Amino acid sequence: MKKPISEIKNPLTETIVDLFQQHVDEIPNEIAVVFKDLKLTYNELNLLSNQLAHYLISEQDVIVGDLVGIMLGRSEMLIVCIMGILKAGAAYVPIDPEYPQQRISYIQDDCNCKFTFNQAALDNFLVSKAKYADNAPSTVSLNPNDLAYIIYTSGSTGNPKGVMIEHRNLLNYLLSVSHYIDTNSNNSGCFAHLSLSFDASITEIFLPLIFGKKLILSSGTGLEIFDDINLFNYAPFNFIKLTPSHISILISVINKEARPQLANKYIIGGEALFNYHINQFRSSSIDAIIVNEYGPTEATVGCIIYEFNTFEATPSSESIPIGKPISNTQIYILGENRQLLPANEVGEIFIGGNGVARGYFNREDLTSEKFVPNPFDTDTKMYRTGDLAKWLPDGNLLYFGRLDEQVKINGHRIELGEIEAALIAIPQIKLASVILSKLDTSEPRLVAYLQPKDSNEKHPNVREELSKIVPSFMIPNIFMWVNDFPLTTNGKIDKKNLPIPEYFRPDSAPVLRKPRIEIEEKIAKVWGEILQVSDIGIDDNFFEMGGTSIMAVKVVAEIEKNTGKRFPLSVLFEYSTVEKFARLLNEGSQIYSDCIVPLKSNGNKVPLFMVHGGGLDVLYFANLSKHFDEDQPFYGIQGIGSNGFDDWHESIEAMAAHYIQAIVKINPDGPYAVAGYCVGGIVAFEMTRQLQELGKEVSLTLLVDSYADSSYYYKTHKQKKLIRYYHRTRRRLTFLKEMLTSWDGFKKRFNAKKEYLLKRQFDENNTMSELDALALERFVEATSMMHGILDKYHLKPQSLKVDLFRSKDHMDHQLAPTHLGWKKAASMGVTLHNIPADNFDMRIAPHDKILARMLQDILDKRHANI
Structure with a gap:
């Protein structure tokens, strides 16, 4: 395991400008900055930033210590502005142009910037830049204690607060993480995509420039930040900086372009990092160093780091440690009375050392509250983070979340x-x-x-x-x-x-038409109780009113109880309003439908057929269907026999044959793209086998979080029973070992899992309502029927290739962690795709969109010539 750099003597008598100038002198004609097709050499960047510094001094009367705002989008001139402001002796204040005007105005008024570069101001400079000298301003003498920048972060009093970072703070951080850059390679420095208002961008911008590397600026925004050809034109990079939320976006781009070795290091911060995040790198064969970087803005970007290789074993399936302090940084874990705590005791993180900021701009009260005297190092300050952590026996720190109400969402504090x-x-x-x-x-x-x-x-x-x-x-x-x-x-x-969050009728909902007849009133009442919506109209769509597949199970269970009729969940998809559902019940006809549910029938692409999971229904595929291409047909296959629920299948083979008859009616000539969710993966695999025996072309077999139990490979009941006994014993021994080595850890994990499952299925009190019991009974009955035939199935290896989508639940599977048991079955190979969600969450926002787009990409690639 690689360790962070220990104490080093940083030359804190210098500044960023000094280190940048060294490379201007040594490699003036090497490329410094790239944005789209535009390039600036080190010499060009130097001359332009000198001119901009003279412009600020002579035209805007900027002097050492002044503040200059930057309200620009990403471009090569953004870097010119930063360097020019620093060369003028001023500090820059980033203001995201996407912020609301009120927030922009507050920041500008609060920091009283001497001047602000917006696009108009930058254009004015560019028009007149020729008249300004291109040498460094001789009147400016920078001091390491001068301000380098002020970044505004969320404030508890209702307004953002400006964190003041000095040159010495900044330089201490950058030189402490200098190992992010490999000075002996020709690799580009980094691909910068983060907002300038997010202090993680500091690493992206300055580290390449003080080590003579290329800084590549992303031209993308939002979810398209990695949709930039320069990401691949200038790869490999020394590092790319990400939040955990960015990982799946980047990995999908890497997989699409088949360029796994995009960077030597991935610096990850902003949110807690888990093993399932890292498994996304592993499954895509990305061999790189991962750096888990922790640090509040008040401690200059990052102050604690933990490094490891993607293919090294990580400590546990829980949160990855945040590591050890960087150079010239002291970390204290303190109790309620600010006493030092021993290892394995959780306390608040206090930070001391050269990275601690000067304080908050114009907020002496808050500065004195958060930047407190350091009792362990006289005449210095330490920053009180409000974060919780504990020391591990190996000297690393493990993060435990926030002490107060400051939260992080998608990397934003x-x-x-x-x-x-x-x-x-x-x-x-x-x-x-x-x-x-x-x-x-x-x-x-x-x-x-x-x-x-x-x-x-x-x-x-x-x-x-x-x-x-x-x-x-x-x-x-x-x-x-x-x-x-x-x-x-x-x-x-x-x-x-506070009351449990509930759904309120949106402005876009249909005009409320109240139930007119008794059956509509009964249905509206059931829907209202389950959706927790007081007024349900006969035109309201169950799913648009907040209905989920779990709620749908409860609705169906309640109506079945009242009517005595049995029907699949898919009818709620087809008859999704109170009026339509009431009409269905009033007709009194036999209520069941074909096994095929047309979730999205329009389009001329090769249809995708997805087999149900253990619960037999496909309602939870409805959200998934919304995120496919407009012309991508998508059909769910629900678990119904040829005569409805009264004619259950005798075997997996019979089930597959029934489903094949149904899909051939829709797509007579093929090719066939077959998918299976969870245990439905076994059925999809068997369907592929039978289709091939019939001489049909199967273009894709997609297994979504499906596990092939090793007992399926054995033919006789006795063999299957023996192998299951073996695995059950092995799991129990693993649990016993965990109990003996760390009882507290085992108990905590067990209780947390139990609480999670109860809250997932039932209410906050972990109690079962009558509807919960009915829904659970229906689910247990369905899974029992499914496993009854699954236990008899003999899985035979076939000459075919499958694509396997793994949830984070399965990434640490004890018995088959890599291919979930499918490697033996698919002799032509298993292609892995990791989804950053568990088995349940992968079906709901925002992960349903990620899964759908991954499926669509594979479908398009495989059927490109059709």
Whole structure:
């Protein structure tokens, strides 16, 4: 395991400008910056930034210590501006042009920038730049204690706060992580794609330039940040910096271009890093160094790092350690009384050393609160992070989350108080409270609770009003109006007892038409109870009103109980409004449908047929269908016999044969793209075998989180039973070993898993309602039917190739971690694709889109010539 650099003597008498100038003198004609087709050499960057410095000094009266704003998009001139501002002796203040005007105005007013480079100001300079000298300003003498930049981060008082970073802070960080750059290689420095307002961009921008490397700037934005030909034209890179959320986006681009060795190092920060993130690199055969970098803006980008190779064993299936402090940095884990804590005790992280910022701009009160005297190093300050961690026995740190209400979403650090203050600024809102909730998904969501000033006044469009004040990443997902707030004994809002987030009728919903007949009233009542929506109209779509596949199971179970009729979940997809569903029930006909469910029947591409999982239904494929190309047909295959539920299949072979008859009617000539979810992967594999025996062409066999148990490869019941006993014993021994070596760790993991499963399936009290019991009974019955025939199945190796999509649940599978048992079955190979979600979450936002796009890419590549 590679360790971070230990204490080194950084030449902190120099500045960024000094180190950059060394490479201007040594390699003036080497490329420094690339943006699209534009290139700047080190000499050109130097001359342009000198001219810009003279412009600031002579035209804008900028002197040492002044602040200059930068409100520009990514381009080669962005780097010229940064270097020119520093050469003028000023500090730069990045302001994202995508921020709402109110936030931009606040930052500009708060820091009182002497001048701000927006696009118009930059154009004015470029028109007149010829009249400014291109030598370094002789009147400027930089000191390591001078400010280099101020970055504004989310503030708990309602406004962002500016963190002041000096040249010495910046240089200490950059030289401490100098090993990110391989000075002996010809590789490019890095591919920079992060916002200048995000301090992680510091590494991208400065590290290549102070070591004479190429800085490649991304021309993409949003989800297209890696859709830039220069990402491959200038590869390999010394490093690429990412948040965990970026990993799946980058990996999909790498796989698409078949360029696994894009960078030597991947620096990952902004959010907690887990093994399942790293497994995405491994499954794509990316051999690289991963650096888990931790650090608040107040400690200059990163102050703790943990390095390992993608193919080295990582400590556990939990969070990866954040590592050890960088050079000239002291980390203290302190208790409630600010006493040092021993290893394995969780406490708050305090940071000391050369990376600690000067403080907050114009906020002496907050500076004295967060930057406190260091009792362990006289006459120095330490920064109180509000983060929790503990020392591991090997000297590394393990992160445990936030102490206060500051949260991170997609790499952005957010203080809930700032959102609350922005909400209260809306005239119609009296009081607001914001929480982070996970609801029915593992993805965190912001929920805002709002108390109106006048209960009789029409509620404003809060989302629209808030977007004028805060960035998009700070806008809550759900807004709930309340009459009053629960309070604690000391009069504060009791956030633990706020009502459970619920769905509110959107403006886009149909005009409410209330139920007219008894059957419509009964259906609306069932839907309303399960959706937790008070008013359900007969035109409201179950799924558009927030319905999920789990809710659909409950709806079907309740209606089956009341009517005595049995029908598949797919009818809820086909008859998705109260009016349509009532008409179906009123007709009194036999309620079952064919095994084929046309989730998306339009399009002229080769259709994709996906077999159900253990629950036999395909309703949870509905969200997936929305993210395929417009002309991509997508059919679900639900678990129904040839005569509905009364005629169950005798074997997997019979089930596959029945499904083949159905898909051949839709696509008589082929080729066939067959997929299977979970246990449906076994059926899809058998369908492929039978189709090939029939002389049909199978272009793709896609297995989505499907596991081929080793017992399937044995023919007799006795053999199957013996091998299952062997694996069951092996698992129990593993659990026993874990219990004996670390009982506390085992108990914590076991209880956490139990709580997760209960909350996933039932309510916050971990109790089962009558509907839950009915739904569970239906699911157990379905899985029992499925496994009854699955246990008899003999899986025979075939001469074919499969694509396997693994969830993070299966990436650490004890018995078959790599190919989930399929390598023996598919003799022509198994292509792995990792999905950064568990088995449940891969079917819901945002992971459903990722899965759908991965499937679409494979379909398009395989059928390119059809």
